[in-house]
Amino acid sequence: MKENGEAEIIEKLLKNDEDTFRSVIRRFQPQMRFLARSIAGEAIADEIVQESWLSMMRALPKFEQRSSLKTWLLRITANEAKSRLRRESRSCSLEGLESKNGPMDNRYDSGGSWLKAPSNWELATPEEIISKDQLQDCIKLALEKLPPLQSTALRLKELENYSSEEICNILDVSASNIRVLLHRARNSLYETIEHFQSTGICRPCG
Amino acid sequence: MLTCKDINEMAGDYLSGDLTVMKRISFKLHLMVCKHCNRYVSQLKIALASLKRMSGHSDSGELCSEEEVNKTLQFIRDNREK
Numbered sequence: 001m002k003e004n005g006e007a008e009i010i011e012k013l014l015k016n017d018e019d020t021f022r023s024v025i026r027r028f029q030p031q032m033r034f035l036a037r038s039i040a041g042e043a044i045a046d047e048i049v050q051e052s053w054l055s056m057m058r059a060l061p062k063f064e065q066r067s068s069l070k071t072w073l074l075r076i077t078a079n080e081a082k083s084r085l086r087r088e089s090r091s092c093s094l095e096g097l098e099s100k101n102g103p104m105d106n107r108y109d110s111g112g113s114w115l116k117a118p119s120n121w122e123l124a125t126p127e128e129i130i131s132k133d134q135l136q137d138c139i140k141l142a143l144e145k146l147p148p149l150q151s152t153a154l155r156l157k158e159l160e161n162y163s164s165e166e167i168c169n170i171l172d173v174s175a176s177n178i179r180v181l182l183h184r185a186r187n188s189l190y191e192t193i194e195h196f197q198s199t200g201i202c203r204p205c206g
Numbered sequence: 207m208l209t210c211k212d213i214n215e216m217a218g219d220y221l222s223g224d225l226t227v228m229k230r231i232s233f234k235l236h237l238m239v240c241k242h243c244n245r246y247v248s249q250l251k252i253a254l255a256s257l258k259r260m261s262g263h264s265d266s267g268e269l270c271s272e273e274e275v276n277k278t279l280q281f282i283r284d285n286r287e288k
C-alpha cells in the first residue's frame with residue numbers, strides 16, 4: 001500500500017524539514033507505540049519508539065521505498081523491540097515455534113479426527129464473554145503469556161486488520177511462519193476460553 | 207476430503223475471508239457434515255470477536271499529541287549525529 005507523495009515526504013525528511021517530521025511523527029508514532037508495547041511491554045515501549053526514530057534517521061538515505069513508509073517504520077520498530085527483548089531475556093522465545101506441537105494438536109488423532117471434541121460454551125456471545133470480568137482478565141493474561149510474536153501477530157491481524165503479507169513484512173517472519181504464529185495464538189485463545197467456561201479456572205497456558 | 211485437523215488449521219483464514227474459493231467450498235462442505243468442527247469454528251469466531259470488543263478501539267488509529275511530537279523531535283535532535 002503505497003501512498004501518493006511518499007517520495008516527496010522522504011525527500012523533505014532528508015532535508016530535515018521540520019513540518020514534515022512533525023506530520024510523520026504525528027501520523028505514525030501511535031502505531032509504532034502499539035507495536036512496541038505489544039512485543040516488548042508497556043514499560044519500555046516509549047524507549048523503543050524513540051530508538052526507532054533514530055534508527056529510521058540513520059537508514060533513511062538508503063530507504064528504497066519497496067514498502068510504504070508506514071510498513072518500513074513499523075518494521076524498524078519491531079526490530080528494535082525484538083533486539084531489546086533478546087538482550088534482556090535471552091531465555092524466552094520470541095516466536096514459540098521450537099515445539100512441533102501447538103495448542104489443540106493433541107485434540108486430534110493421527111488421522112486428523114477429533115479425539116477430544118470441543119465443549120459447548122455456556123457464554124455463547126462476545127457480550128456474555130466480556131461481561132464476565134474474571135474471564136476478561138483471563139483472556140488478557142493469556143495474551144500476555146503468549147510468545148511476543150504470537151500475540152503481536154494476532155493483534156495486528158485481528159485488532160488492526162493488517163494483511164498477513166504486511167505482518168510478514170513488519171515482523172520479518174516468513175509467510176509459513178506467520179501462519180503458524182497466528183494459528184497457535186488463535187488456538188491458545190480458544191482453549192483458554194474453553195477451559196474457563198468448563199471449569200471456572202483460568203489456565204492461560206493451555 | 208478435509209480432516210477435522212485441516213479445518214482447525216484453516217479456520218482463521220476462513221473467518222478472515224482469506225481462503226481461495228475452492229478451499230472455502232471444501233471447508234463449508236466439511237462443516238455441513240461435522241458438528242464438532244461446526245461448533246469449533248463458530249466458537250472461535252466468538253473468541254476473536256470478544257478479543258475485538260475487549261480492546262475497544264485501539265490507540266493506534268489516533269494521532270499523537272503535540273506534546274509527544276515535541277518530545278520525539280527533541281529526542282532526535284539531541285541524539286542524532288553522535
Ligand SMILES: [Zn+2]
Nearest residue numbers: 209210240243
Ligand atoms: Zn470435522
